[in-house]
Amino acid sequence: xxxxxxxxxxxxxxxxxxxxxxxxxxxxxxxxxxxxxxxxxxxxxxxxxxxxxxxxxxxxxxxxxxxxxxxxxxxxxxxxxxxxxxxxxxxxxxxxxxxxxxxxxxxxxxxxxxxxxxxxxxxxxxxxxxxxxxxxxxxxxxxxxxxxxxxxxxxxxxxxxxxxxxxxxxxxxxxxxxxxxxxxxxxxxxxxxxxxxxxxxxxxxxxxxxxxxxxxxxxxxxxxxxxxxxxxxxxxxxxxxxxxxxxxxxxxxxxxxxxxxxxxxxxxxxxxxxxxxxxxxxxxxxxxxxxxxxxxxxxxxxxxxxxx
Ligand code: BV8
Ligand code: ZN
Numbered sequence: 001x002x003x004x005x006x007x008x009x010x011x012x013x014x015x016x017x018x019x020x021x022x023x024x025x026x027x028x029x030x031x032x033x034x035x036x037x038x039x040x041x042x043x044x045x046x047x048x049x050x051x052x053x054x055x056x057x058x059x060x061x062x063x064x065x066x067x068x069x070x071x072x073x074x075x076x077x078x079x080x081x082x083x084x085x086x087x088x089x090x091x092x093x094x095x096x097x098x099x100x101x102x103x104x105x106x107x108x109x110x111x112x113x114x115x116x117x118x119x120x121x122x123x124x125x126x127x128x129x130x131x132x133x134x135x136x137x138x139x140x141x142x143x144x145x146x147x148x149x150x151x152x153x154x155x156x157x158x159x160x161x162x163x164x165x166x167x168x169x170x171x172x173x174x175x176x177x178x179x180x181x182x183x184x185x186x187x188x189x190x191x192x193x194x195x196x197x198x199x200x201x202x203x204x205x206x207x208x209x210x211x212x213x214x215x216x217x218x219x220x221x222x223x224x225x226x227x228x229x230x231x232x233x234x235x236x237x238x239x240x241x242x243x244x245x246x247x248x249x250x251x252x253x254x255x256x257x258x259x260x261x262x263x264x265x266x267x268x269x270x271x272x273x274x275x276x277x278x279x280x281x282x283x284x285x286x287x288x289x290x291x292x293x294x295x296x297x298x299x300x301x302x303x304x305x306x307x308x
Contacts, residue, residue: 006293008286012277015260016094016294019233022101023225024091025250029239029265031111033085033284036078038239057212061133065205066193072208073141073194076127079109080143087238087283088115090291097295102228106240106247108210121225123217123247129209132199139197139206217246229253238264238283242271251275 005013016022028038050071054060061068092115095101103112104121110128112120130139196205211217225247229235235254242248251261251271263275264286272278279286 006289008279008290008293009277012260012262012290013294015234016098016290020099021228021232021234022094022098023228023232023235023250023254023259024094024101024103024238025225025229025235025240025247026091026103026105026107026112026238027240027242027244028107029241030087030091030105030283031082031085031107031109032239033087033282034082034109034111036075036082036109036111053213056210057214061205061207061212066195069196069205069208070192070194072127072210074192075108076141079111079127082109082111084111084115085284087287088112088117090287091238092116093291094287094295097291102224102232104225104228104250106244108208121221121228123211123221123225125208125210125218127208127210130206131209132202132204133196133207134204135199135202137199137201139199141197222246225250226253229259230257232257232259234260234262236262236264237271237275238287240265240269241267242269 004010028036032038055068055071088111091103091112095103095117102119102121103117104123105112106124108122108124108127110126130141131137132139196207198204199206229250230253232254235251237251240248242251248270251263252274255261255274260277261271261275262277262279263269263271264279264281264283266281268278268280279290
């Protein structure tokens with residue numbers, strides 16, 4: 001795609017202006033500039049501290065509920081302290097310009113909603129929807145200040161606790177951070193073991209309201225996302241490594257249905273070879289420029305300030 005405005009290819013600007021149905025498909029990278037670690041980012045990614053794929057499973061929760069619940073509470077506390085970034089706000093603004101824009105996210109945070117987006121489709125659930133692991137009853141976690149600060153261990157406590165666990169040699173360490181010593185020293189707010197609360201209806205352990213590896217996606221979320229991808233004129237794939245299935249199928253379904261597919265990611269992914277346009281950069285930098293190039297200029301044109 002040639003010619004640019006705000007360094008955005010003019011063909012993309014035209015496609016977005018003319019699109020009736022758009023899908024914005026996001027992954028952990030769209031929340032990176034809000035300080036939420038991505039799974040695979042080599043420096044800050046959660047994979048490097050934990051074997052996230054082992055923690056994000058029903059088996060890990062069955063065998064080590066305190067480790068898994070503590071990890072999710074640590075992540076939930078991070079989200080409570082985070083704020084939406086410019087990418088979330090630009091995507092929410094796009095939703096107000098495009099006749100039908102569906103946001104489909106793999107993320108379990110609520111930053112799209114907090115930026116003003118509506119009807120966000122969560123393929124992998126939410127950190128804010130814990131439920132009973134047995135009867136499924138929704139559970140409300142007390143988020144008083146004491147709870148949030150108790151989840152974020154102090155540097156010394158977390159370090160001492162990790163050392164004690166390591167000495168105890170519990171087999172849970174296969175799930176805990178295998179480099180706890182070094183990471184605890186470099187990360188004052190490392191998570192800790194927290195026993196999951198008991199369901200107020202049946203007493204079974206409460207679990208995070210997310211989709212774990214090996215679990216099916218919520219059928220209504222998946223069918224809504226699949227339908228939107230197959231019907232859209234244009235799909236943005238933003239901040240995802242395109243490795244987790246079946247979510248990673250969505251851009252492929254859009255391509256197969258004849259849509260224009262645009263990828264926003266500072267790194268290459270398997271989608272690079274198939275997307276019509278790869279914008280290699282940070283979402284918080286690129287998405288505001290996409291919005292400005294496509295709609296601010298046309299608004300200016302309408303006001304007569306600048307001919308489009
Ligand atoms: C299922 C919730 C079936 C928990 C998550 C083929 C078909 C179907 C299934 C499979 C299949 N092959 C393998 C499977 C199994 C598995 C799977 O996909 N495994 C992978 C590892 C190969 N899939 C499943 O198990 C799924 N279930 O298929 O069920 C079934 C059928 C019958 C009966 C039973 C079951 C369930 C998958 C859901 C797992 N749960 N999350 C939690 O969050 O803890 S997925 C988890 O990974 C997160 O949601 C996260 O979103 C995702 C990681 O993906 P990304 O979002 O892309 O994040 P990542 O860190 O990888 O990448 C970030 C990107 O951002 C990078 O590219 C980086 O460059 C970029 N970036 C960084 N900074 C920026 C940026 N981009 C823009 N701006 C920046 N500033
Ligand atoms: Zn219950």
